[in-house]
Amino acid sequence: MTNIAPIFHRPDLAKRLACQILVAGVGSAAGSGVFLAAPRRTGKSTFAREDLRPALEAEGALVVYADLWANPTADPGLVISNAIRASLVGNEGVILRLAKRAGMSKVSFGNLSFDLDRVGLGKDVSLTDALVALSDETGQMIVLLIDEAQHAITSDAGIAALFALKAARDELNSSQHHGLRIVCTGSNRDKLAMLRNSKDQAFFGAPLVNFPLLGRDYIDWFCKEIRLPFQLDPEQVWPLFIEAGYRPELLGSAADQFRFEFDVDATVVPQKFAEEVRRLAEELNEVQRGVIHSLTPIQSAVLRVMAATDQQYAPFEAATLEKYRKAMQLAGQPPEEVKADVPGVQQALIALQDKKLIWRAARGVYAVEERNIIDLLKADGLLEGLA
Ligand SMILES: Nc1ncnc2c1ncn2[C@@H]1O[C@H](COP(=O)(O)OP(=O)(O)OP(=O)(O)O)[C@@H](O)[C@H]1O
Ligand SMILES: [Mg+2]
Incomplete structure (x- = not known):
């Protein structure tokens, strides 16, 4: 007996999913990436690592895995760069190509000393260059599996990494190379949707599908x-x-x-x-x-209004400020204490983020951290009259 918790494998499901990810159908947007969403703690990471990754590899793909939540203090942009860098280690042919690319004309296998720190965002060898070299050298389709991908849009470096990946994807999916697929998983559909909804986002139009739950x-x-x-x-x-x-x-x-x-x-x-x-x-x-019950009246009002308005939430608009006041009244706040102004709301937003109740993308777009919080507020009747 081992002391590692045993895992239930889903090889058939993984194989089907892998084939869908790798195929490039006519008019298919799969080349833009695929988004898989399921609630917290339902087995997304386990499936991605233990079943999907091996299935993609069995179909001949080279998988690069980046978990943006493994270390919450690391910048998501750096985590993505590091994962790509790690995939280059030990592949001399790729390193030789990159060294040449970086202008080290005289390198050969014998005296190879190329510092991988030179690969990354804003470095002399871009992520696109690195992925192109990897694709050309190995002749394999590359699949970048990004776990908790929504974190990428919480930092500027993360957003830069996504744009670098978009460039790499467009390059690698051209006929000269062997293809790049980007698979993102996350626990919150609203947040993942932000990665693909607006035209200036790197994954515009990529399909968002429900991650298969354990059956x-x-x-x-x-x-x-x-x-x-x-x-x-x-x-x-x-x-x-x-x-x-x-x-x-x-x-x-x-x-x-x-x-x-x-x-x-x-x-x-x-x-x-x-x-x-x-x-x-x-x-x-x-x-x-x-x-939730330990929040101040304004914090509670901001959370409830955000939860009730979902994707249309605009924190500082006059109509929204009015809604905060309404939320405070509904909570039984005495009229003289019903106040909502921009600085107060700003502070409340920061406090709610610290308490991990809400989440903020780098461009100031907000979402409630977990679906479960909205469900609880609803169940306790705290969203009534606020939609
Ligand atoms: N196929 C499985 N067989 C056995 N246990 C599993 C399986 N999938 C998940 N679990 C267990 O469920 C828990 C949550 O799994 P996992 O971390 O993969 O979920 P997650 O959806 O990625 O969670 P989070 O939302 O925190 O990222 C873990 O303790 C894991 O061991
Ligand atoms: Mg996970």
Whole structure:
């Protein structure tokens, strides 16, 4: 037995998806990239790394993987550059091409000393050059898999990286090279949509599809592999999994609660297990509610108006300021304290970002951090009268 948590693989799904990504159909926008969205903690990264990547490789592609969330303090632009740089390491032919490109005319395999730090945004060897060299040298289609891609638009370097990728894509998808596909995953459709909606964005028109959630076959596997002192019935666990928002961890943590209960009565197990999953889901919601309830009146008003207006949200327009006031009144704020002005709203936006309730793109566009926050506000009736 190993102590690494086992993974349920979805090779067929991965293969189908890989083929769709690699194919260049007539009039298809797949060349612009593909966006895959699914809620938090539903297994996106696991699938991308463990199933999709190997499937793309099996189809002959060279995969470059960049996780923009692995280190939240690193600039997303740098993370993308580093991932591309890492894919060059050890490929002497590529490095030779790049060295020549950088004007080092006399390099040959014997005395190769090309510093990869020279590759990147604003460096003497651009990301496009690097990807072109990699494509030409390997003869492979390159797939850049960017996890939590929405972070790219939170920094200027990230936006610059996206434009560099757009240039690289246009170059590599021309007939002289072997193609570049960009696959972005993320947990928030609204944020991902910002990457592709406006014409000045790098991925205009790229398809945004729902990331396939774990299905019934996962639950069969889970019940079989969980190794509890008693048996779980997939028929009962499957509806519970749906209720828990398709999040494997909730089932796993609930199971852990029973792992050492050797003399539990088998007839009460299904009921107890269900209660535990619900309790854990509720516990997560309560933590989030606690954060929401500790907001100041203006912070709460800004969050609620943003959640209620969704994509049309314009933080500082007169009509929106009026809505904040309405939100404060609805929350029972005494009339003399109902105030909303631009500096106050600016401060509230910063505080909400710090509390990880909202997210800001580099160009000042905002979105509520997670769908779940909007659902909670709605469930508690806090969005009524604000749409
Ligand atoms: N196929 C799978 N088999 C077993 N466990 C899985 C599988 N997919 C996901 N999990 C478990 O679910 C949890 C969340 O998975 P993962 O990090 O891949 O999700 P995510 O959607 O990328 O999450 P986030 O929104 O935080 O990025 C992890 O603990 C992981 O081990
Ligand atoms: Mg992830």
